[in-house]
Amino acid sequence: MRSNQDLQMSATTIVGYTNLSRDQGFPIKAVHHVSADRAHEVLGLETRNLSRCVAGKLLLDSISVQVPPGEVLAVVGPSGAGKSSFLRLLNRLDEPTGGSVLLNGEDYREIAPRELRRRVGMVMQTAFLFPGTVAANISFGPRQHGETLTADHIAVLLDRVGLPGYQDRDVSNLSGGEAQRVSVARTLANAPAALLLDEPTSALDEASARGIEELLLGITQERRMTCVIVTHNRLQAARIASRTMVLEAGRLVTIGPTKEVLHAC
Amino acid sequence: MLADLLNNLSSNLTTGLVQAAGAIVLCVAVVVACRRFAVHVEREAAVAIARGLVQMVFVGVVLALLLHGSLLVGGLILLAMTIAAALTAARRAPDIDGSVLLSFWAIAAGSGAVIAGMLAIGMLQTSITMLVPVGSMIIANAMNACAQAAERFRSDVTAHVGQVEAGLALGADPAVTVAPYVQSAVYASLLPRLDMLKSLGLVWIPGVMAGMMVSGANPVYAGIYQFIIVVMILTASGIAGLIMTLLMRARAFTPAAQLTWSRG
Numbered sequence: 001m002r003s004n005q006d007l008q009m010s011a012t013t014i015v016g017y018t019n020l021s022r023d024q025g026f027p028i029k030a031v032h033h034v035s036a037d038r039a040h041e042v043l044g045l046e047t048r049n050l051s052r053c054v055a056g057k058l059l060l061d062s063i064s065v066q067v068p069p070g071e072v073l074a075v076v077g078p079s080g081a082g083k084s085s086f087l088r089l090l091n092r093l094d095e096p097t098g099g100s101v102l103l104n105g106e107d108y109r110e111i112a113p114r115e116l117r118r119r120v121g122m123v124m125q126t127a128f129l130f131p132g133t134v135a136a137n138i139s140f141g142p143r144q145h146g147e148t149l150t151a152d153h154i155a156v157l158l159d160r161v162g163l164p165g166y167q168d169r170d171v172s173n174l175s176g177g178e179a180q181r182v183s184v185a186r187t188l189a190n191a192p193a194a195l196l197l198d199e200p201t202s203a204l205d206e207a208s209a210r211g212i213e214e215l216l217l218g219i220t221q222e223r224r225m226t227c228v229i230v231t232h233n234r235l236q237a238a239r240i241a242s243r244t245m246v247l248e249a250g251r252l253v254t255i256g257p258t259k260e261v262l263h264a265c
Numbered sequence: 266m267l268a269d270l271l272n273n274l275s276s277n278l279t280t281g282l283v284q285a286a287g288a289i290v291l292c293v294a295v296v297v298a299c300r301r302f303a304v305h306v307e308r309e310a311a312v313a314i315a316r317g318l319v320q321m322v323f324v325g326v327v328l329a330l331l332l333h334g335s336l337l338v339g340g341l342i343l344l345a346m347t348i349a350a351a352l353t354a355a356r357r358a359p360d361i362d363g364s365v366l367l368s369f370w371a372i373a374a375g376s377g378a379v380i381a382g383m384l385a386i387g388m389l390q391t392s393i394t395m396l397v398p399v400g401s402m403i404i405a406n407a408m409n410a411c412a413q414a415a416e417r418f419r420s421d422v423t424a425h426v427g428q429v430e431a432g433l434a435l436g437a438d439p440a441v442t443v444a445p446y447v448q449s450a451v452y453a454s455l456l457p458r459l460d461m462l463k464s465l466g467l468v469w470i471p472g473v474m475a476g477m478m479v480s481g482a483n484p485v486y487a488g489i490y491q492f493i494i495v496v497m498i499l500t501a502s503g504i505a506g507l508i509m510t511l512l513m514r515a516r517a518f519t520p521a522a523q524l525t526w527s528r529g
Contacts, residue, residue, distance in 0.1 A: 130428060
């Protein structure tokens with residue numbers, strides 16, 4: 001296993017817009033390398049009166065939460081409680097209709113959405129891999145920011161998610177668990193400072209789910225990565241998260257140390 | 266002008282009515298045959314025949330009057346056709362804000378550019394009798410391409426919301442996340458026109474060539490001119506389909522790069 005430092009990007013690039021090539025139908029920007037190190041960012045998240053209302057229906061009602069750097073926060077609650085809506089607001093896939101999100105104290109509306117999403121990575125319930133090879137999927141994120149991943153970087157990421165040698169595999173031949181691991185590696189390739197996980201194991205069998213769970217736990221601990229995980233599985237919340245918040249009907253019911261919260265509910 | 270029209274009408278009216286009566290008799294025979302198999306379309310067929318005859322006579326009279334008009338009248342007719350085409354194409358994207366306007370710009374850009382180009386290089390005469398029929402063919406095909414592109418793009422994007430949002434979540438530009446669906450929409454809108462060009466003369470002899478031959482034009486020249494018209498139709502369709510797709514792409518995302526269309 002390569003060192004954790006290897007996981008971090010060691011090269012950034014300047015985008016050259018003159019040449020466009022294609023890979024599996026998705027345009028790829030031509031890039032030029034310049035050497036520079038991207039230091040691992042420590043990121044704290046805070047929501048202030050975060051609300052979202054769609055067509056008169058209140059999905060989230062004035063949620064105020066702080067997630068200090070390196071903390072893993074679980075979000076639990078019944079279906080329709082607003083868990084996924086909350087997560088989507090954190091990297092601005094949806095727009096808040098009230099309140100805001102602060103990244104290290106900075107209102108995220110001041111940050112370009114594309115840069116925000118690089119810094120706050122998201123793993124969805126379903127992997128939603130792009131057609132093509134595993135390597136092309138992992139390279140996708142950095143490419144959008146004018147960076148190229150070397151073969152070594154891709155190998156390190158695949159090692160880390162337990163899929164060594166999978167670079168040239170076509171994603172259509174992966175199992176659900178493997179696809180979700182590639183999805184995690186694809187998100188990590190952007191070197192995010194915070195990770196949002198939207199029920200990343202709910203579509204997997206028990207063995208695959210535990211494998212992904214251990215992987216995520218290891219990654220968040222070793223990188224001291226701020227993490228918000230939505231889960232309907234309270235045992236999973238207990239295994240992963242130091243604090244847990246409970247949502248019901250879009251409202252924050254309680255938040256606190258996971259054991260206390262889950263014991264009280 | 267009206268006197269000329271009436272003269273033409275009187276000389277051709279008898280022939281036309283006899284031919285129409287012959288066509289109606291054949292149609293009635295089919296209706297009677299259907300009735301023997303308990304397929305009752307008598308009333309519907311009678312209404313359709315009556316409406317069709319009245320409408321076509323009316324259109325004929327209107328066209329006969331308009332075709333004696335000026336270039337300005339011709340331009341106005343094409344504009345009216347473009348508006349009607351936009352209203353029709355917009356039905357394929359009913360829940361897109363401003364879909365009528367998007368369709369109008371796409372069809373106007375495609376057909377307008379081609380008609381203007383044809384006029385500029387003398388491929389199309391400014392006489393209203395040439396401008397309106399050829400222009401209407403180009404507008405109609407641009408409309409179809411526009412509608413097909415709109416429908417395909419919307420259905421592809423809404424069927425792949427997960428992939429699109431996965432791309433956005435990785436920090437991709439919205440245009441990158443829907444690039445495959447732009448390609449497929451434009452291609453789908455062009456496919457019928459490409460097939461039309463491939464099968465030209467083999468599977469069908471389109472109306473322009475048939476009309477020119479009936480009116481005594483050299484068949485070879487009529488064929489070449491028909492080819493030119495179909496190529497121009499393909500060009501207008503390509504422009505209309507591409508512009509419609511790009512305009513819809515712009516409407517699919519907010520300024521903060523959020524997909525506004527929900528899963529289909």
